[in-house]
Amino acid sequence: MKASIYDVARHCGLSVVTVSRVLNNTGNVREKNRRKVLDAIEALDYRPHAAAQSLARGHTRIIGLIMTALHDRFFEMVVNEINRTLARYGYFLALSVSNDVRSRESHDLMHEDRVDGLILLSLPEEDRYVAQLKKRSIPFVLIDNQRRDHMVPSVLTDNYYGGYEAAKHLLSLGHTSIAHVCGPEYFLSTRERKRGFLDALREARLSPFAVVQGDYEIGFGYATAKSWIRSGKLPTAVFAGDDYIAVGIVNALAEEGMRVPEAMSVIGYDDQYIASRLRPYLTTVRQPAESIGQSSVELLLKWIGAGSTASVTVEWKPELVIRESTAALKA
Known part of the structure; x- marks a missing residue:
């Protein structure tokens, strides 16, 4: 019953x-x-009976979520937690995968009579979305936003801390020739991870072996490692901007018969599913996907319930997860 x-x-x-x-x-x-x-x-x-509640309160009981990618396991975990938390409050989730505020999918969700609020997940065109939503007075929350000065509710990971801890771990193992291979500069998370990494090296009075910027893709990590191998000059350790880049680096080394961590220590970021399945198991920086998803829903529903909101930023600490892909530098 x-x-x-x-x-x-x-x-x-x-x-x-x-x-x-x-x-x-x-x-x-x-x-x-x-x-x-x-x-x-x-x-x-x-x-709850969603239709009855909607009629009584003039709300749709639908929350929209706009994101740019579905293939990222970390984003998938965040979305799953958002959906689960919304269900507990009697809300439904409408998902749009788009990288353009002018797309039909985004346009359809950005109507106050179609959703009660919106969650924006790591959107490159964030400024345009924010401007449109403010103009239409639609409650919204940013996750993994690209700027800190929007004066709206947002949920972030302390990526500076994550980059700093990754570099400190490699330094503690005796590495001094350390590279950073990262994603696009327009992501705040990219910039903050890099800043934390560089500050840790600066404190140790070291310069990075290299900082290479590209895409959060396996192919980019693979191509970068291959270029080092061809040049005959490799770092002893790498902090990869995400787990996909790290996998590409490990694959390129394996093709040359070079073992991780013996030939090179490698750290990833996000603790994707593959990180604990790849051999060697990947040392990585874990983001708290469940906490991020839950707090974003609670911030948004607080705005919807109150009718207005303060520009609250919730920032979660990531966790360094040490596995098999990092080891002490051999003398």
Whole structure:
């Protein structure tokens, strides 16, 4: 039998009014009680009647999400958590994959009568989206935004810290010839990872072997490592801007019979699924995908419920995950 709002209230030991406030994101509810309600909703697999709620409140109960890629496992984990969290609040997710604010998919979502709010996930054309959404008074949240000065709710990873920790790890292993292979400069995450990396080397009074900029692709990492091999001059360690670049580097070395980490230590970023499946298992910097997805939904629903919002930035610390692809420099 399908659970009702009364079943949820009984399960968590709170009033129906409190459960309703959590579901509709209205009124003040203590964090402890809000968690009780959400846990009860999940335990009972309760699903609010979306159509009835929409008619009562004049809302669609739909949240749009615009992103540029589906092949990235980290983004996939973030989207899955967004979808799961929205479901707990009785919302549905509408997804658009686009890199152009003028595309039909983006245009369709950016209408206040079609979605209650939007989440923008790491969009290169971020400024255009922000301008359009402000103009149309549609609540929105940025994830992995490219600028920090939009004065809107956003959710970020402390990529400076991630780059710094990656470099410090390699330095602690005795490496002094360290390269950084990174993605496009227009991503704030690229710039911050690089800045953290360079600051760690600067503190050690070292210059990088090289900083090579390109795409977050396996092919780019592969081509970069191949060029070093052809030149006969290789670093002893590499901090790759993401796991895909790292995989490309490892593949290029393997083709030449060069083993990781014996010939070169390699660190990736994101802790994609492949990082714990590739041999050797990849040392990487893990981003908290679940926390990012959940906090973005909560920021957005708070704006929708309150009717206005402050420019809150939530920043999560990444975690260095040490596996087999890094080792101490042999004397």
